[in-house]
Amino acid sequence: MITAVSAEALALDRAGRRLFEDLSFHLRPGEAIALTGPNGAGKTSLLRAIAGLLRPAAGQIRFASAQGPLEADEARASALHWLGSADGLKGSRTAAAELRFWSEWTGGPPVRLSGRGGPERSGREGAGLDPVLDAFGLSSQAHTEVRRLSTGQRRRLALARLLASFRPLWLLDEPLAPLDARWRTRVGEMMHAHLDEGGLIIAAVHDTLPIGARELRLESA
């Protein structure tokens, strides 16, 4: 399990332009970083670099577990949830089928949701994904094709992947954008519970995150 993510003297280029350089941060379990900054400052690019989808122009991104440093590829393959602005959901498949596929792909047991309390790590198999759909208010849409979901429902289905298998590091690009006030609060509670479990969150946002997050501001170069 990942216990730390850090960047050292990181520089990123996009389309031949230097986005930022000499960026460093260190994130420990139970901590969250809110990436802020104007459009084009490189928030999404930084998330993509952490996820291994974009090669840094300079500097290092390191992952560590309690046992010591982790191989970056191994950490990304087993311990990281990616939520981009494009949700990767297929319009012709049902919400339940898509959630099941991504749960199998990311390979962990679903996070067990207990009553009013926050999510807990599932100790055993069997709860299935129904509680996860339920937690995101999608129970009655489980067998609806994704193309028939509203924008907010679709975003909630994308967010549900975070709980469909337990992975400690969440990388979120504008996670709350299309959600109404009620769902922002609910998702904020889920983020809280994840941090309480020792999870780590890095989120690019324009408005404030509903959790106590440290702000990392990117300025256009």
Next chain:
Amino acid sequence: MSARRPTPLLALFLRDMQLAWAGGGGPLLAGAFYLGVAALVPLSAGPSPERLAAMAPGLAWLVLAVASLLSLERLFEPDWEDGALDLLAQGRAPLAAVAAVKAAAHWCATGAPLALLAPAAAVALGAPVRIAGPMLAAALLGGLAFAYLGAIGAALSLGARRGGLLIAVLVLPLLVPPVIFGAAAVEAAALGGPWLPSLALLAAYALLAVAAAPFAAGAGLRNALG
């Protein structure tokens, strides 16, 4: 983590099979294209039965190659456009395995049904019925080679944006051997000669493609993400 969970790659295979058939998409379109071209041949080449019978095996084989390649063009593009490829890159399986499984699902969903049409089209155009067996075998093996080699082109064309035409030209030489071996097997069968040697060469080439192409396609996918 229990044994009841299908492995991620099996889940990906089943998802792609379902996506291929949802809404009657790719496979039916490729099949309709195949039958459409086969039906137009007598109109363009003239209805003389002798002439058609002589051309039938080669034509059926050529149209199969074109239909396979047309349907392969968008093997990775939907996943790349809608962000699913970003998520697939965060799984335990490497991108080479993603490419291999997606090509295999494409072959099962589209290549195999096309292969079933090939002998029927050849016989309908006047080829002797005895070519049906060799034709089916050649079409199955040839479709496998087309699927995996086409995956390289499909992956590379993601990064190259408007370079689709260039990619087609680059991948084309790789498709020459299966077209030659397959056509040779089918022609030999039509003339009543030994068709197994050509089919064995086709099989060897298809297996080589299955073994090697996923690594090139996986590298192309990684490049497209960056």
